[in-house]
Amino acid sequence: MAERYTSFEPGGRRWLWQRLTAAFLVVVLAFHFFLLHFLNHADEVTFALSQARMEQLTYFSLMILFLITATFHGVNGVYNALVNMGLSGSRKTAVKAILGVASLVLIVQGVRTALAWAGGVPI
């Protein structure tokens, strides 16, 4: 009898989305670290330098996509870990709602910050 070596519920799509976002994040997170710690140094960060990057549509849209996928991947991972630890019933529903709201707040705040740097959508 085959065993399922996974924390995810069978038949759900959360597993697939977790893997798809992971494949994207592996590349973009590595790029993010390399750009902001090796090509540029963290102690040299200024508003003007962040602004110069964010004013480019390619970089701006990549960072927005990065924010959304990282939030989904992180929060979905937390949710699945909690379900795997036995979360169920009304507590599961409540945790799902709280994590959903927290994700939304994080994404809205991140987009507002990106817009502050770029001075609006850089089209």
Added chain:
Amino acid sequence: MSQSYNRGLIEDFSRWREFSAGMWAWIFHKFTGWVLVGYLFTHIAVLSTALSGAAAYTNTIQALESLLVVRILEVGLLAVAVFHILNGLRLLFVDLGVGLEAQDQSFYASLILTGVIVIASVPTFLSGVSI
């Protein structure tokens, strides 16, 4: 027919001597995931100082980066992120049915490569900070 794999409770710490490489990989991946999602919220909160103006953002980042403890935490964050990335790649391959028979060796390789990358990055992460 398949059945769910029951790992037992990792909170039962006395079992740690029984853990295999795959179990440690699962625990480390979960731990690094919790750290990264916690950091994501903190990161956006700090970056949000840009909403208060250019000076507020620049001063906040440069003040934080002048602290040795922040630089050391950044090295820790790098270690956590690199392991999560490398072990995540290992998981993607295992999910695709590639290298399942060598999953323990690939876990050890993830750990060693994480160590090498982090040690090699320490000078960059600590440059320009005063104690």
